[in-house]
Amino acid sequence: MSTHTTTSREKRWYEQITIDLIALILQRSIFHPFIAWLIPLCQRAVGAPYESFEFRATCSYAAFITLVWMLSVINKRLAYGVPRELDWDEEVVVVTGGASGLGKIMAEMYGMRGASVAVLDVHKPAKESEGLAGVHFYQCDVGDAAAVEKAKTEIEKDLGPPTILLNNAGIVNGKPILSLRPSEIQRNFNVNLLSHFNTIRTFLPGMLASPIGGTIVTVASVLGKLGASHLSDYSAAKAGLIAMHTSLRAELSSSNTAPAGAENIRTILVTPGQLSTSLFAGLETPSSFLGPVVEPVELAREIVRMVDAGESGHISMPLYARCIDWLHILPVGLQRFVRACSGVDRAMEDLRASKETLSAAKRANNSTAEEKN
Structure with a gap:
């Protein structure tokens, strides 16, 4: 959520321990129904009587954990419906912004499986890899609707109709709102927001017509809910993505107005915190325990799994x-205090100042070297 500049270094062993790691361990141990029921079973194995307080307490705890787990499963099924069955002989994956970062990792994951993968990006991958060997690259500005339509024609000719759309393209300006040029603002919204409209409007009709349906992944950001200084354009675009995704789900699930084939479309919203990619290079959370930086491969693995x-x-x-949603129910004064402690509104300003200092130092060094010569 928040960041400050730091030099690149290897993490110490204790920095690998985060609240997320502890939560995961608890989720897969004492907060899991199977493990919870092992506790009273072990008590019975050592001769604990049925009427003992310890046995009854552990049974009650296991029953509570099981109830919560069942309610969670039911809630998920009511909210999102049954999963669709994928046929990898027919599936075609499209990844926007797949030449680098998170998009490239997802393209590599599917490419290494031998899946049909198309990458849309204005730049070609800087470095080829084994995973990209069978991936088809289409140079395309996804902010341009006509370019996306042209890419669709080429993809269908080469691979077939796309059924999985990973909307991942993104850019960051990282400037105060008064320093943003109109061209930068327009480019931000073209890539970070309008590109999603372009790709969905282009590829969704084919998914609706397909007997196997399709999946649309919207990669937004927690900043779409939080906002941040020096990131007004980026945060606004990501907030728009969250609203767009919610509206898309509503249109596809409406019993009266949903288009034919909508029951076979699945949607996934992704709102990560800071990723260790080039978009926010040079930033580090003030607390690696409470706000760890997310490794792109971890996020990619979870997206691919779903x-x-x-x-x-x-x-x-x-x-x-x-x-983050809970932050907005706090009193405004307390919200301001939390933001100040987190450093979210100092992050980009500190990074920009650090880069300017570094540039000035380089210029000074170059000047000194020229004078000596």
Whole structure:
């Protein structure tokens, strides 16, 4: 959520311990129904009587954990419906912004499986990899609707109709609102927001017509819920993505106005915290325990897992990103205090100042070297 500049270095062992790691361990141990029921079973194995307080207490705890787990499953099924069945002989994956960062990792994951993958990006991948060997690259500005339509024609000719759309393209300006040029603002919204409209309007009709349906992944950001200084354009675009995704789900699930084939479309919203990608290079959270930086491969793995399962849902990591909505119910004064402690509104300003200092130092060094010569 928040960041400050730091030099690149290897993490110490204790910095690997985060609240997310602890939550995961608890979720897969004492907060899991199977493990919870092992406790009273072990008590019985050592001769604990049925009427003992310890046995009854552990049974009650296991029953409570099981009830919560069942309600969670039911809630998910009511919210998102049953998963769709994927047929990898027919599935075609489209990744926008797949030449680098998170998009490239997802393209590599599917490429290494031998899946049909198309990458849309204005730049070609800087470095080829084994995973990209079978991936088709289409140079395309996804902010341009005509370019996306042209890419669709080429993809259908080469691979077939796309059924999985990973909307991942993004850029960051990182400037105060008064320093943004009109061209930068327009480019921001073209890539970060309008590109999603372009790709969905282009590829969704084919998914609706397909007997196997399709999956649409919207990669937004926790900043769409939080906002941040020096990121007004980026935050506004990501907020728009969250609203667009919610509206898309409503249109596809409406019993009266949903288009034919909508029951076979699955949607996934992704709202991560800071990723360790080039977009926010040079930033580090003030607390690696409470606000760890998310590794792109971890997020990619979770997105791919949900897509492969044919599920709809919401992916938000790390843990604080899932709790951001609660911030807005706090009194405004307390919200301001939390933001000040988190450093979210100082992050880009500190990074910009650091880059300017570094540039000035380089210029000074170059000047000194020229004078000596």
